[in-house]
Amino acid sequence: xxxxxxxxxxxxxxxxxxxxxxxxxxxxxxxxxxxxxxxxxxxxxxxxxxxxxxxxxxxxxxxxxxxxxxxxxxxxxxxxxxxxxxxxxxxxxxxxxxxxxxxxxxxxxxxxxxxxxxxxxxxxxxxxxxxxxxxxxxxxxxxxxxxxxxxxxxxxxxxxxxxxxxxxxxxxxxxxxxxxxxxxxxxxxxxxxxxxxxxxxxxxxxxxxxxxxxxxxxxxxxxxxxxxxxxxxxxxxxxxxxxxxxxxxxxxxxxxxxxxxxxxxxxxxxxxxxxxxxxxxxxxxxxxxxxxxxxxxxxxxxxxxxxxxxxxxxxxxxxxxxxxxxxxxxxxxxxxxxxxxxxxxxxxxxxxxxxxxxxxxxxxxxxxxxxxxxxxxxxxxxxxxxxxxxxxxxxxxxxxxxxxxxxxxxxxx
Amino acid sequence: xxxxxxxxxxxxxxxxxxxxxxxxxxxxxxxxxxxxxxxxxxxxxxxxxxxxxxxxxxxxxxxxxxxxxxxxxxxxxxxxxxxxxxxxxxxxxxxxxxxxxxxxxxxxxxxxxxxxxxxxxxxxxxxxxxxxxxxxxxxxxxxxxxxxxxxxxxxxxxxxxxxxxxxxxxxxxxxxxxxxxxxxxxxxxxxxxxxxxxxxxxxxxxxxxxxxxxxxxxxxxxxxxxxxxxxxxxxxxxxxxxxxxxxxxxxxxxxxxxxxxxxxxxxxxxxxxxxxxxxxxxxxxxxxxxxxxxxxxxxxxxxxxxxxxxxxxxxxxxxxxxxxxxxxxxxxxxxxxxxxxxxxxxxxxxxxxxxxxxxxxxxxxxxxxxxxxxxxxxxxxxxxxxxxxxxxxxxxxxxxxxxxxxxxxxxxx
Numbered sequence: 001x002x003x004x005x006x007x008x009x010x011x012x013x014x015x016x017x018x019x020x021x022x023x024x025x026x027x028x029x030x031x032x033x034x035x036x037x038x039x040x041x042x043x044x045x046x047x048x049x050x051x052x053x054x055x056x057x058x059x060x061x062x063x064x065x066x067x068x069x070x071x072x073x074x075x076x077x078x079x080x081x082x083x084x085x086x087x088x089x090x091x092x093x094x095x096x097x098x099x100x101x102x103x104x105x106x107x108x109x110x111x112x113x114x115x116x117x118x119x120x121x122x123x124x125x126x127x128x129x130x131x132x133x134x135x136x137x138x139x140x141x142x143x144x145x146x147x148x149x150x151x152x153x154x155x156x157x158x159x160x161x162x163x164x165x166x167x168x169x170x171x172x173x174x175x176x177x178x179x180x181x182x183x184x185x186x187x188x189x190x191x192x193x194x195x196x197x198x199x200x201x202x203x204x205x206x207x208x209x210x211x212x213x214x215x216x217x218x219x220x221x222x223x224x225x226x227x228x229x230x231x232x233x234x235x236x237x238x239x240x241x242x243x244x245x246x247x248x249x250x251x252x253x254x255x256x257x258x259x260x261x262x263x264x265x266x267x268x269x270x271x272x273x274x275x276x277x278x279x280x281x282x283x284x285x286x287x288x289x290x291x292x293x294x295x296x297x298x299x300x301x302x303x304x305x306x307x308x309x310x311x312x313x314x315x316x317x318x319x320x321x322x323x324x325x326x327x328x329x330x331x332x333x334x335x336x337x338x339x340x341x342x343x344x345x346x347x348x349x350x351x352x353x354x355x356x357x358x359x360x361x362x363x364x365x366x367x368x369x370x371x372x373x374x375x376x377x378x379x380x381x382x383x384x385x386x387x388x389x390x391x392x393x394x395x396x397x398x399x400x401x402x403x404x405x406x407x408x409x410x411x412x413x
Numbered sequence: 414x415x416x417x418x419x420x421x422x423x424x425x426x427x428x429x430x431x432x433x434x435x436x437x438x439x440x441x442x443x444x445x446x447x448x449x450x451x452x453x454x455x456x457x458x459x460x461x462x463x464x465x466x467x468x469x470x471x472x473x474x475x476x477x478x479x480x481x482x483x484x485x486x487x488x489x490x491x492x493x494x495x496x497x498x499x500x501x502x503x504x505x506x507x508x509x510x511x512x513x514x515x516x517x518x519x520x521x522x523x524x525x526x527x528x529x530x531x532x533x534x535x536x537x538x539x540x541x542x543x544x545x546x547x548x549x550x551x552x553x554x555x556x557x558x559x560x561x562x563x564x565x566x567x568x569x570x571x572x573x574x575x576x577x578x579x580x581x582x583x584x585x586x587x588x589x590x591x592x593x594x595x596x597x598x599x600x601x602x603x604x605x606x607x608x609x610x611x612x613x614x615x616x617x618x619x620x621x622x623x624x625x626x627x628x629x630x631x632x633x634x635x636x637x638x639x640x641x642x643x644x645x646x647x648x649x650x651x652x653x654x655x656x657x658x659x660x661x662x663x664x665x666x667x668x669x670x671x672x673x674x675x676x677x678x679x680x681x682x683x684x685x686x687x688x689x690x691x692x693x694x695x696x697x698x699x700x701x702x703x704x705x706x707x708x709x710x711x712x713x714x715x716x717x718x719x720x721x722x723x724x725x726x727x728x729x730x731x732x733x734x735x736x737x738x739x740x741x742x743x744x745x746x747x748x749x750x751x752x753x754x755x756x757x758x759x760x761x762x763x764x765x766x767x768x769x770x771x772x773x774x775x776x777x778x779x780x781x782x783x784x785x786x787x788x789x790x791x792x793x794x795x796x797x798x799x800x801x802x803x804x805x806x807x808x809x810x811x812x813x814x815x816x817x818x819x820x821x822x823x824x825x826x
Contacts, residue, residue, distance in 0.1 A: 001624040002593040003535030004684040008697045018703055045486035055479035058712065059472060065671065066468035068809070072670040073458035108521055108707070115705035119556060122416030139704045143532060180415040211414040257485040257711045258478065271417040284421045290431055291552045292528035294521070298670045299471070300710055396481070 007145045012154055016135050016380040017043050020364075027368055034372050039403045041330070041391045042374035044189065044349065046254040048322060048396075050303070051315030054253060057306035061299040072298040077289045079106025079262070083301045086308040087262055091247070097234045103266050103282070105289055106304075108259040108296050110219050110248040114183075115140040117215060117244060117263070119292070120284040121181060122274070128160035128179035130172045132190055132378060132385030134217070137183040153383035163384045164191060170342060170351070171195050174206050182207065184233075185217040187224060190381045190390040191351040192343020194229045200236045207242035213271065213281075214243040219261075222252035222320055224346045240266040244281075251348070252316050253307045260296055260304040323348045326400035327393035333404035334391070348393040351378070363389050371406040420558045425567055429548050429793040430456050433777075440781055447785050452816045454743070454804045455787035457602065457762065459667040461735060461809075463716070464728030467666060470719035474712040485711040490702045492519025492675070496714045499721040500675055504660070510647045516679050516695070518702055519717075521672040521709050523632050523661040527596075528553040530628060530657060530676070532705070533697040534594060535687070541573035541592035543585045545603055545791060545798030547630070550596040566796035576797045577604060583755060583764070584608050587619050595620065597646075598630040600637060603794045603803040604764040605756020607642045613649045620655035626684065626694075627656040632674075635665035635733055637759045653679040657694075664761070665729050666720045673709055673717040736761045739813035740806035746817035747804070761806040764791070776802050784819040 020042050028035035050058075064070035078084070084104040092099035107113050114136050127146055129137050138156065141147055148157030155161055160179050162172035170193035172184070184203060186195040195203075207214050216233035224231055233243045248261035255261075265285045270278040296304075306312045327344040334341045334352050344350035354363040360377035367373045367389070378388030393400065433455050441448035463471075477483035491497070497517040505512035520526050527549050540559055542550050551569060554560055561570025568574055573592050575585035583606035585597070597616060599608040608616075620627050629646035637644055646656040661674035668674075678698045683691040709717075719725045740757040747754045747765050757763035767776040773790035780786045780802070791801030806813065 002626040002684045003537050004686060004692060004694060004697060005533050005535050006687050008533060008700060009686065009692075011700060043487065047481075047484070047486065049481050049484045050478045052479065055475060058475040058478070062468060062471040062475060065463045065471070066465065068460075068462050071460070071462045071667075073460065073667075074456065074669045108710075111707050112705060120418050120421060122418050124416050136704060143701070143704070213415040254484075254486075256487045256707075259707060259710045271415040273417060273422065274419050279417060279422075281417060284417060287421060287424060288556070291549060291556070292525060294524050294669075294672060297521075297672045297710060297713055299712065 005143065007143050010142050010147065010149050010156070011139060012150050016376070019380070020374065020376065023364070024368065024374055037372045038374060039372065039395070039399050039406070040374045041395065041403055042376045044251070044392045044394055045256050046251065046394050048254055048319055050254050050258065051307070051312055051319065053306040053309055053312035053315055054303045058299055058303045061302035065299060075295045075298055075301070077293050077295045078102070078286065079104065079295060080298070080301050083305050086305050090308045092232065092234065095232070097232060098240070099234060099264055099266070103264055105263045105265060105285060106296050106301060107261050107263060107293070110217065110246040110250070110261040110263075111136050113246050113261060113263045114215070114217060116288065116292075118144045119288050120281055121271070124274070125180035126160060126178065128162055128175060128177075128182045130164050130183065130185065130188070131155070131161040131383060132164065132381030132388070133183070134185055134189050135381065155383055161382065161384070164188070164193070165384055166342070169193060171199050174202055178210050180210070180212050181215060182212055183215045183217065187220040187347035188343075189220065189347075190349055190376065190378065190385065192345070192347035192349040193351075194224060194226070194346045197228060197230055197236070200230055200233060204233070204236045204238045204242060208238050211272070212242065213269070214239070216243050216245045218245055219248040220251055220347050221247065222316065223324065223348055225324065226346055229346060234264070240268045242269065244269065249304050249307060252320065253304065254319060255304070258300055258303060260300050322397070323393050326395055326397060329400050329404045330391050330393055330407070333407040336408050337410065344393065350391040350393065352389050352391060354387050354389060360386055360389055367410070371410040373403055373406060418556065420556050423555050423560065423562050423569070424552060425563050429789070432793070433787065433789065436777070437781065437787055450785045451787060452785065452808070452812050452819070453787045454808065454816055455789045457664070457805045457807055458669050459664065459807050461667055461732055463667050463671065464720070464725055464732065466719040466722055466725035466728055467716045471712055471716045474715035478712060488708040488711055488714070490706050490708045491515070491699065492517065492708060493711070493714050496718050499718050503721045505645065505647065508645070510645060511653070512647060512677055512679070516677055518676045518678060518698060519709050519714060520674050520676060520706070522663070523630065523659040523674040523676075524549050526659050526674060526676045527628070527630065529701065529705075530698075531557045532701050533694055534684070537687070538593035539573060539591065541575055541588060541590075541595045543577050543596065543598065543601070544568070544574040544796060545577065545794030545801070546596070547598055547602050548794065568796055574795065574797070577601070577606070578797055579755070582606060584612050587615055591623050593623070593625050594628060595625055596628045596630065600633040600760035601756075602633065602760075603762055603789065603791065603798065605758070605760035605762040606764075607637060607639070607759045610641060610643055610649070613643055613646065617646070617649045617651045617655060621651050624685070625655065626682070627652070629656050629658045631658055632661040633664055633760050634660065635729065636737065636761055638737065639759055642759060647677070653681045655682065657682065662717050662720060665733065666717065667732060668717070671713055671716060673713050735810070736806050739808055739810060742813050742817050743804050743806055743820070746820040749821050750823070757806065763804040763806065765802050765804060767800050767802060773799055773802055780823070784823040786816055786819060
């Protein structure tokens with residue numbers, strides 16, 4: 001008699017984005033005319049084409065795959081040396097951060113890695129997440145059996161929720177409880193907040209003191225515009241001893257549909273066995289990748305490598321400038337509509353307080369029905385997100401401007 | 414204090430193929446001249462370029478990604494409808510097998526899926542694997558905590574090993590024990606054996622009777638040459654109620670470095686909750702993919718789709734014919750060298766008994782040192798593989814012929 005994993009039954013209805021897609025599809029079926037006008041500011045998906053440097057590199061790699069002499073079969077599960085080196089050099093060593101090529105593990109997505117990292121961690125850890133939170137951190141812990149059931153607000157028993165709100169600038173305070181694993185995401189998805197060097201220094205100190213591990217999701221680091229905001233957790237001394245960093249090409253290179261990301265596991269990062277011995281996690285992650293993964297498509301890795309060329313860097317900068325231009329327009333529109341606005345300065349997300357008495361999902365439905373704009377309800381990210389909604393700046397300029405116009409009109413209606 | 418997953422510490426030294434790579438690299442460093450002559454018949458990696466139909470489709474998809482109007486961001490985590498449909502129609506419905514498009518889950522590799530499938534299964538299942546066995550089935554169960562420690566032969570406490578040997582034609586006998594999850598792989602990696610319709614019918618009957626689930630790995634189905642050997646477990650009535658099938662484009666389309674595969678989870682497949690309720694696994698796998706995965710690169714999915722065009726099918730047939738031509742040459746060489754040979758008729762692997770008294774790894778080292786041929790030691794696949802080695806037919810014709818010549822000479826030496 002085969003057993004299923006009962007933990008899955010604890011999961012609450014649909015992962016946020018499929019639920020949004022379901023409501024939008026339903027709306028479109030019911031309102032075929034309005035459907036044509038919909039502007040999607042919901043899921044954080046890029047809209048602009050891949051940089052031409054990437055396109056050129058992809059074509060070249062495809063040609064290599066069509067030729068016996070230059071064909072590539074199985075690659076290293078951890079990623080090709082050419083890409084691991086480009087990453088470690090450009091994103092870390094050129095910024096004075098000591099990360100070796102073989103501490104970089106190339107993968108097909110940060111979402112995958114954020115989930116898979118639990119494979120190498122024990123089941124006895126106390127897990128802390130921010131609230132609001134990127135749902136993947138929570139749901140993957142539920143699946144792994146690290147929680148009890150969800151309460152009426154969607155919070156799971158056994159997880160430590162760190163509230164992020166306007167009072168603390170959406171940066172989690174150091175908890176009084178002892179957490180063993182802490183998920184931090186800066187620039188933050190969904191709030192667009194960033195953590196300062198001081199704040200991250202306190203987190204690293206907490207982790208070192210408690211022998212905790214920080215799972216640092218920096219998927220949006222390319223959007224940081226303010227000076228002295230750390231782009232990497234490894235800018236904080238001691239982080240090599242307590243942090244794993246996740247980064248992605250989805251949001252800088254526009255790879256959401258092309259799929260490439262990476263995870264940094266320093267060799268100096270240790271964790272305890274059940275009998276108290278300290279061992280490095282690097283060989284465990286390496287073994288996990290060797291056994292349960294086969295590496296990213298050669299073609300895609302060559303595309304990602306092109307992001308580090310001079311041309312590629314310029315094109316990424318232009319993409320970021322484009323999306324952050326949208327963010328400024330949408331921020332201003334919300335302000336003009338008398339809405340309270342956060343984020344959108346160091347991240348492509350604007351975090352907006354709903355008018356008094358309006359819930360996040362009600363606001364979602366109103367924006368969909370009345371302005372034909374898809375946003376993301378804040379409560380979908382956790383109970384501390386209730387009373388907020390997220391606007392994504394990923395769009396064409398024309399649509400961002402049209403969305404801004406509708407937001408202003410909507411406020412007046 | 415963060416805990417690691419202690420189960421990883423039970424894993425025995427390096428996953429087989431990295432260990433082979435280590436020995437080969439060492440040999441090459443020590444013997445730079447001989448290194449130039451090495452013929453790799455070890456890891457089952459394709460050598461021929463991607464079919465031209467795939468190359469054309471990949472280029473077209475790359476161009477789409479470079480254009481705002483045809484750009485693709487996040488795709489469905491389960492795979493694009495165009496590919497799910499092509500698979501379900503061509504591989505199943507056209508053969509009279511009732512598989513719906515949305516029972517197909519596209520992924521980046523069968524190795525990944527074979528490991529990930531454990532995510533949705535409980536920890537209380539009794540797991541059976543064949544011996545010799547593709548190491549991923551075992552190692553992923555060790556990582557998930559489903560086993561005790563390994564004994565001196567590398568067999569893990571708590572797993573049910575089903576010996577496959579010359580006596581049973583390398584097809585596992587139905588066990589006397591009650592297993593809940595059974596991994597079956599036909600055409601078999603490593604032995605090249607196939608299961609007949611009768612044998613698979615007995616396995617399905619066993620599964621239905623015991624409410625067990627068959628994890629059927631059919632990555633090599635394209636190599637079946639004998640009529641009436643089932644290509645899919647779903648050719649057996651009742652399999653929709655007891656089997657998950659894994660298939661890959663790695664070995665038919667040459668996608669080992671391009672990365673695309675799929676898993677079939679019928680909606681009629683149920684498993685038990687801990688309190689005995691029966692529930693379908695399809696929504697669990699769907700949730701797993703939505704939460705822990707982001708789908709295969711759009712570009713790669715378009716490439717895989719091209720394998721189902723008339724041109725693509727012809728080109729795949731030509732690839733299979735090429736590799737199976739190599740297999741025939743290598744089989745004959747081994748026979749001429751008075752070695753006892755299995756497989757190589759419905760699979761690109763030849764399974765060879767070592768000369769009396771020679772262990773698998775000794776044979777590996779002898780073949781490497783004396784014939785400069787890399788094979789795979791049978792014992793790397795489990796204790797029942799001791800006394801055998803595997804020769805892969807994935808090679809150019811010229812190298813297969815040269816390997817055949819050396820095998821004959823080696824036997825005489």
